Amino acid sequence: MNDFNLFNDMMIKSVSLTCLALLGAMPTVLSQKKKEIDMEERRRSVVNLEQHLADRNSRLAELAELAEDIITLDTRVEKRIDRIVEVLAKSTDSGPSGTKVAETKEKAIQGLRNAIELYVKERSKVKEKLRTGSTAIEPDVLKEDVTKFDARIEKRVDQILDLTNSLSADKGYQKYNVTYEEHRFGREEKDIRINEKWRHNHRETIRTDQQRKEVEEALTKSIADLKRRQSFLESKLGEKLVGEVERDFYMVDLKRVKATIAARNEQLDEIKELDGVQAPTEEVDSEQAYRMAESLEDHGADLRDDIYAIFRKYQELNRLRDQVAKMTRNLKARKAWLEKNDQ
Numbered sequence: 001m002n003d004f005n006l007f008n009d010m011m012i013k014s015v016s017l018t019c020l021a022l023l024g025a026m027p028t029v030l031s032q033k034k035k036e037i038d039m040e041e042r043r044r045s046v047v048n049l050e051q052h053l054a055d056r057n058s059r060l061a062e063l064a065e066l067a068e069d070i071i072t073l074d075t076r077v078e079k080r081i082d083r084i085v086e087v088l089a090k091s092t093d094s095g096p097s098g099t100k101v102a103e104t105k106e107k108a109i110q111g112l113r114n115a116i117e118l119y120v121k122e123r124s125k126v127k128e129k130l131r132t133g134s135t136a137i138e139p140d141v142l143k144e145d146v147t148k149f150d151a152r153i154e155k156r157v158d159q160i161l162d163l164t165n166s167l168s169a170d171k172g173y174q175k176y177n178v179t180y181e182e183h184r185f186g187r188e189e190k191d192i193r194i195n196e197k198w199r200h201n202h203r204e205t206i207r208t209d210q211q212r213k214e215v216e217e218a219l220t221k222s223i224a225d226l227k228r229r230q231s232f233l234e235s236k237l238g239e240k241l242v243g244e245v246e247r248d249f250y251m252v253d254l255k256r257v258k259a260t261i262a263a264r265n266e267q268l269d270e271i272k273e274l275d276g277v278q279a280p281t282e283e284v285d286s287e288q289a290y291r292m293a294e295s296l297e298d299h300g301a302d303l304r305d306d307i308y309a310i311f312r313k314y315q316e317l318n319r320l321r322d323q324v325a326k327m328t329r330n331l332k333a334r335k336a337w338l339e340k341n342d343q
Contacts, residue, residue, distance in 0.1 A: 063320055066313055073310050078155075080299055081115075084108060085159045087292065089166040092281035095200050097289035102207045104293045105163050109211065111300055112156045112163075113218070115307060119156070122311055123149035126318075131249040136325035137318065139245075143252065145314075150256065154263065161267055162279075164215045167208035169278040173198035212275065219268040226261045233257065 088108055093101040123146055129135045130142050175198045181190040233254040236242060242250070284292070 063317055066317055070310055070313050070317070073306050073313075077303055077306050077310070080303055081112075081159065084296060084299060085162055088296075089162045089279070090281055091284050091288075091292065092166070092168055092278070093200070093204055093289065094283035094285055095196065096286040097284055098200075098286075099204055099207055100286070100289035100293055101284060102168060102204055102211075104289070104296055105167060106207070106211055107293075107300075108296055109160050109163050109215070111296075111303070112160050115303075116153050116156045118307060118311065119149050119153050122314070123153075127249070127253065131246055133245045135318075135322045136329060137321045138325070139248075141321070146256075150260075157263075157267065160215060161270065164212055164271065165274050165277075165279045166281055167211055167278065168201065168204040169208070169276050170205055171197075171201045173201055212271065216268065216271050219264055219271065223261060223264045223268065226257050226264065230254065230257050230261065 085108070088101070088105050091101050093099055126142050126145050126149070129137070130139055130146070133139075135142070174195055177193050177195045179191040233250050236250050237247065237254065
């Protein structure tokens with residue numbers, strides 16, 4: 001009986017030890033199995049990502065056509081605006097046209113200011129991405145985009161100045177026309193009437209002087225805003241905890257702001273120097289003046305549609321640029337991991 005019990009105890013201990021050994025080995029086996037599964041999943045993820053990237057790059061290739069659309073639209077917008085400004089800048093009102101040309105120039109200047117606001121708004125979005133590094137798009141690509149927005153803004157400002165300098169100024173006409181009657185005892189005033197040329201010029205300059213004042217005030221405000229921006233940027237660059245990406249952004253933006261302040265000061269000086277002086281223009285009759293006004297209305301609607309289309313397409317292009325850049329970066333990291341660990 002004792003021998004049987006002893007044998008039984010030995011068997012139980014043997015089985016227990018075997019079980020413990022198996023249990024001890026299980027984490028290693030499971031770990032190896034999991035590693036094999038993880039590695040296989042990693043391999044498949046690389047293949048899937050490559051396929052996804054290929055599909056996305058195919059879409060991006062299609063968007064090369066979209067980029068061409070943007071260039072085509074931009075070229076069309078520039079040609080139309082150039083032509084409108086060119087025609088208006090060399091024209092001025094005659095007696096029959098009243099103040100129609102002056103009114104049309106006012107509307108054109110306002111349209112150019114509206115365009116500037118749109119470019120500034122879109123540029124601000126791009127600059128914020130550069131500042132925060134919140135996009136995978138290469139910084140140099142976005143910096144180039146900002147430069148293009150700057151160029152369009154400066155061109156619009158120059159066109160506003162061209163139109164402003166072509167506005168009617170005081171031509172120095174006498175207010176009254178006086179006729180005299182000669183008689184044997186000398187000359188006597190016979191009739192005093194308002195000079196129609198003075199009357200027309202006076203009506204024009206009431207509008208145009210106000211428009212010049214508004215442009216001058218806009219330039220003054222722009223300079224003040226830019227100087228505040230300059231102070232902010234210099235303050236941020238003085239902070240020690242600013243990251244490298246953000247610091248680079250502030251340095252580039254500070255350089256741009258200083259250049260723009262210099263340009264605005266020159267433009268303001270030009271407006272002040274030419275105050276009361278009208279650039280060479282030709283008078284147009286009533287029919288021509290109304291045709292100009294109608295043309296601006298027609299082209300204005302088309303231009304707004306084209307500009308909005310440019311921004312929509314640009315935003316879509318950037319969205320896909322970002323997606324592809326992120327996937328490319330992810331694929332590169334996964335391949336590097338596999339190369340290191342897939343032995």
